[in-house]
Structure formats: C-alpha cells, structure tokens
Amino acid sequence: MSQKEIKSLRADAISVGDNVTAMDVEVTATAVVAGAIASHDYMPMHHDRDFAQAQGAPDIFFNIMSTNAYIARFLTDWAGPEAVLKNISVRLGVQAVPGQVLKFSGEVTNKEEKDGECLIELAIKAAVETGDHATGTAALTVPA
Amino acid sequence: MTESENDPLHEELQKLVGSHISRPTQAADEVNMAMIRQWTDAFSDRNPIYEDKEFAAATRHGHLIAPPAMLQTWTMARPKIENLKERGGLTIDIDMDSPLIVLDKAGYIGSLATNSEYEFIREQRLGDVLTSEAVLETVSPRKKTGLGLGYFVTWVTTYTDQNNEVVGRQRFTLFKFDPATMSL
Numbered sequence: 363m364s365q366k367e368i369k370s371l372r373a374d375a376i377s378v379g380d381n382v383t384a385m386d387v388e389v390t391a392t393a394v395v396a397g398a399i400a401s402h403d404y405m406p407m408h409h410d411r412d413f414a415q416a417q418g419a420p421d422i423f424f425n426i427m428s429t430n431a432y433i434a435r436f437l438t439d440w441a442g443p444e445a446v447l448k449n450i451s452v453r454l455g456v457q458a459v460p461g462q463v464l465k466f467s468g469e470v471t472n473k474e475e476k477d478g479e480c481l482i483e484l485a486i487k488a489a490v491e492t493g494d495h496a497t498g499t500a501a502l503t504v505p506a
Numbered sequence: 507m508t509e510s511e512n513d514p515l516h517e518e519l520q521k522l523v524g525s526h527i528s529r530p531t532q533a534a535d536e537v538n539m540a541m542i543r544q545w546t547d548a549f550s551d552r553n554p555i556y557e558d559k560e561f562a563a564a565t566r567h568g569h570l571i572a573p574p575a576m577l578q579t580w581t582m583a584r585p586k587i588e589n590l591k592e593r594g595g596l597t598i599d600i601d602m603d604s605p606l607i608v609l610d611k612a613g614y615i616g617s618l619a620t621n622s623e624y625e626f627i628r629e630q631r632l633g634d635v636l637t638s639e640a641v642l643e644t645v646s647p648r649k650k651t652g653l654g655l656g657y658f659v660t661w662v663t664t665y666t667d668q669n670n671e672v673v674g675r676q677r678f679t680l681f682k683f684d685p686a687t688m689s690l
Contacts, residue, residue, distance in 0.1 A: 368554060370565075393548075397649055399544075399577075399580070400541075400549070401545070401579045402583070403582065404590075406595045427579060428549070430622065431545065431575045431621075432549055432553070433622070434551070435549055435553070443553050443562075444566055444567075446567070446626075450623075451622070452622055456578060500669035
C-alpha cells in the first residue's frame, strides 16, 4: 500500500449536507469474536453462541466497543488520517449478528472553523436488516 | 411510565449517585503496538496514523496515535476465564456495593445497554499509561418497558494519563430490568 498517497479532507472540501462515504461490514462469527477479544471483552455473549441464545439473543453479537471501533473507522476512512475524532454519541438498537451486513451512513450537519482547524459535526447511523443498530452524532476536526 | 413515588430501592440507589461504580483501574499495559495491531486487524482499520511511524510524523498529529475508540480497552480488567459459567458469565469482579450488584440482588438481573457517549480529549500515544474511574451519574425512577420493569443507570468513566490529565470520558447508560415482570 502506498500510504503517502492517502488523502485527507481539508475544511474547504467539506460542506454541510455532504454524505460520509458509505461503509458495509459483513458480520461474521470471526469478526464478532475478533472484535470482542481485541477490545479485551470476554463477556460470553460475544463469543459463545449457546450462552447468547440462553440470554435470548439470536446468536453472538458485536460488543459496543466494536460498534464504536467501526464508527471511528467509518469516519476516518472518509476524512483521512489528518482527522482528529472528538466524540461519538450513539443510542444503541438491535444487535448485529453473524449473517447480517452492518451498513454505515452519515451526513455532515455543521461546520465551524476555529484556530486553524475546522470542527465537523455529523449525524451517523449503523443499520442491519432488522433495524438500526446504532444512531447518533459524532464530531471530528480537519485542517482548515 | 413511572411507577409510584414510594420506591425504597430507588431511594437506596439515589444515595449511590456520585459514588464509584467500580474500583479505579490502572491499565495493565502501557499503550502499545501489539494491542493496537490486534485492534486494527480486528476492525480492518487501515488508517496509517496508527501504524506507519514515518507517515504519522509528517501529519499534524506528529507521531503515531492509538485508535481513539480503544480508550475503554486499555483499562479493561484482566478476565477470569475459569468457572465462568458458575459466575453467570461475569468475567470480572464488581464491588458488592456497586449499584449494578444492588439491582442484581433485587431481581433486576437483565441488562441492556442503551446509550454510549465517547468524548476524546487528547490522543493516546505509545507509552501512555491510562487509569479509569467510573462514577454513578443518575438512576431513573422505575420504568415499565417491553422488557419488564427496570431502572436506567447512567455512569461516567473518566480516563486520565500518567500525568493525571483527563484524556477522555465515556457516559454509558444501561437498562437493568427484571425479566420476570415482562408480562406485567
């Protein structure tokens, strides 16, 4: 990978109403377990299907740290490596389980230049076939 | 829907507002590349700011940073894998006077996370040692929902670095409910 060519968005390339480049994540048992263990979350519902089903879940499901990790990736894949994440606030909905596709979408809701950088506020959503997995807001700064 | 005002359990929980929900925890390891790489592989996050030193030095960050969403991971308690089933799947020790344990003991054994709010104040770099401290912020009056009767419990975790500077916060809301009251 030629990383020198990776582009970062600057403030003048972003407008209110712009869509964040969509991202689809295939939810697999491997992805669920890899995310849980990488975040050091050993709660059994994130790796043990029998346990998850005994708790009323259809299968193992993404832990919340995985949800936030993918939201962060979704935002910086779009804004680029110069972006600095400031916050991610989500309301949590239906679980994301293996066999589903978790679709990320977002829109710029505000833009404010200050001290040589620009604060970008966004509305974000991650949804599976069965409903919204996470909905909320996020903010990041990019160079002015 | 709010239940009657006379709720001794809610009064007991209200007294815990402002107190620790778990013991302050120092990260077992400093911010390190092995855990960062495990994270970036798990989530297929190829942002070079996490792994390419030369690239990172030329950005406004000035150096490699840890993925911001790893904030909670650095201070996760080391898990207890043995006898997990006997402990009902609980992988860590929780203080017995924690509001979550008080609710469990009163029959509100169900848990559903409803909100997560991350605030990233300063980026983590290799070698940082984080400490987290979680404090109970609010407990709702008892509510009736489709899952049963329960309480919305909100706590704020503050993350500080080795210089005792606050680097981030997370506000988290959990609905603790009694599954046996679902049909009431």
